[in-house]
Amino acid sequence: MARGGGGEGHRARYLPGDPRPPEGGPTSRILAPLRAEGARAVAVAVASTVVVLGVLGWSITRSANWPAVRDAFFNGLEFRETFPEIARRFLRNVAYFMVAEPFILAFALLLAVMRSLPGPVFFPIRAMAIVYTDFFRGVPTVLVVYILGFGVPALGLAGVPRDPGFWGVVALVLSYSAYVAEVYRAGIESVHPSQVAAARSLGLGRWPTLRYVVIPQAVRRVVPPLLNDFVALQKDTALVAFVVAAPEAFKMAQIQQAARFNFTPLLAAALMFLVITVPLTRTVDWLVARERRRREAGGGL
Amino acid sequence: MTADASGGAADGVALRLEGVRKSFGKLEVLKGIDLTVGEHEVICLIGASGSGKSTLLRCINLLEPVDAGRIFVHGEEITAPGVDVNRVRRRIGIVFQSFNLFPHMTVLRNITLAPIKALGLPKAEAEGRALALLERFGLADKKDEYPDRLSGGQQQRVAIVRALAMEPDIMLLDEVTSALDPELVAEVLSVIRELAEGGMTMLIATHEMAFARDIADRICFLDGGVILEEGPPERIFTEPREERTRRFLQRIIEAGRL
Secondary structure (H helix, E strand, O other): OOOOHHHHHHHHHHOOOOOOOOOOOOOOOOOHHHHHHOHHHHHHHHHHHHHHHHHHHHHHHHOOOHHHHHHHHOOHHHHHHHHHHHHHHHHHHHHHHHHHHHHHHHHHHHHHHHHHOOOHHHHHHHHHHHHHHHHHHHOOHHHHHHHHHHHHHHHOOOOOOOOHHHHHHHHHHHHHHHHHHHHHHHHHHHOOHHHHHHHHHOOOOHHHHHHHHHHHHHHHHOHHHHHHHHHHHHHHHHHHHHOOOOOOHHHHHHHHHHHHOOOHHHHHHHHHHHHHHHHHHHHHHHHHHHHHHHHHHOOOO | OHHHHHOOOOOOEEEEEEEEEEEEOOEEEEEEEEEEEEOOOEEEEEOOOOOOHHHHHHHHOOOOOOOEEEEEEOOEEOOOOOOOHHHHHHHEEEEOOOOOOOOOOOHHHHHHHHHHHOOOOOHHHHHHHHHHHHHHOOOHHHOOOOHHHOOHHHHHHHHHHHHHOOOOOEEEEEOOOOOOOHHHHHHHHHHHHHHHHOOOEEEEEOOOHHHHHHHOOEEEEEEOOEEEEEEOHHHHHHOOOOHHHHHHHHHHHHOOOO
16 A cells, blocks of 8 residues: 555556547657648748858858868868878777777666665675766766876786777776766666566566566666767767877877868868767657657557 | 475465564554465455555565564465565465556566576476466467557456466455456456456455455455454445444445445
8 A cells, every 4th residue: 555656657657548649740859840830831941041051151251261261171172181091090989989888888787787786785786886986977088098098008017908099998988887877777767666566576586577677678768868878989989099009080180180280180080970970869869759759658668 | 385394284274464564664554464364265355545455465475574473375484584585476476456567578478487587487388378378368369469559457467367377376466456447347357256266365455345245255354454354245245343344335335336
């Protein structure tokens, strides 16, 4: 009885025949109003966009300093000459990401589980997880990259890798695991206690309950915020540039910029990051919108 | 069971409660419950919301630790320190008001999860057992559906099957029809009736008085955390001895539920 409140939430969620909100239809918040209002709205939007961009472009290109800015940042020749090499170097950034991400996902899940263990016996485990996440969320990632990337190889310990790039990636793993652990934890806490009760009442132990009932539901719910952290990680792979000798996209752009006295290579590097992060970000938006519609429709997962 | 020899198993007692007490903070929900349930006996717990029915069932399943008192299953004390709660729970099935099916698993997987992971049954055997139960309760065609594709009545029947797949000695049913639309109640009650006819020992917390009267061997009226009155359904419903029982039943009749 005292815990009966939990039942109500599920009732609202599961019962058929509940009034359903109108379907969300279009997923884009930018384009949705247009579709709702029809052809006239589209025409107005197109005209308005052309006018705004036209005025902006005209006033920028007419300004006295535009030729200097264009040559320094948007130089077509510089771009053609440097972009291929930067794009090739960007594969390193992708590699850092691909190596770091699986470790982050696994280590962060371990941290989140450690932090969700109940009871006084597990206090030290919980405390360790909390101290860890507090520390690495509180320290700038670039600082961790510096400390590990320069510090550990300098120790010259036997059996420990000397490659600064290795330690740069380790720093990313340590730092991002703290953030991702918090995302997982939010997911774990969002699984209703009645799910745990149902699993435990069937004689499943604490670990199988976590493994088969809680974590699968938790992870499903936090996919959008996890992808957000993916986007951030892909950008922060540029931080490894501070400690490695072999240049990745950002460092290569810096080198080219210094050699050519032109900033266009940096813009080229920025473009490479956008090629990856913008589609990822749009995917996150789409997933978030879909998740919200499902929740509002009361369809469960 | 190793403890069966200690008495109780042979005397036909499935479940015995002695002075069970439970508080949540300052609120004492159970104030000393004594109850003996015979094998194959069906007992209905009735009483107002907050009288302690659900808490009592959750205590028997060890989902809530008792503050005082002892609970025996077939003579073995399950409230003793050091008892393996997972082993105890495998013998006691519980079905909740809110179904609590696992939404990310198909019906079949919902049912086979615990037999495979807790009992260690081979997958084929667990599935065979699950399919036989689904067949028996008219749910065989739903085996590959996810819970949110089922009606409330179907979900609750699956939840019952999920508990039965562990082949428990005792079933605890916690207001299993309270979250259902009225037209879906009957299908769930008929499942429970079939279990009773099959000889399942059951402890049923319910607001369905007509059903309780029909199915129960004994009715226990809970009020203020104690069993205020118990007896055969005919007597409880026609000539209750306690004033509070009378008033409770009066309210039920006025609400058109009996």
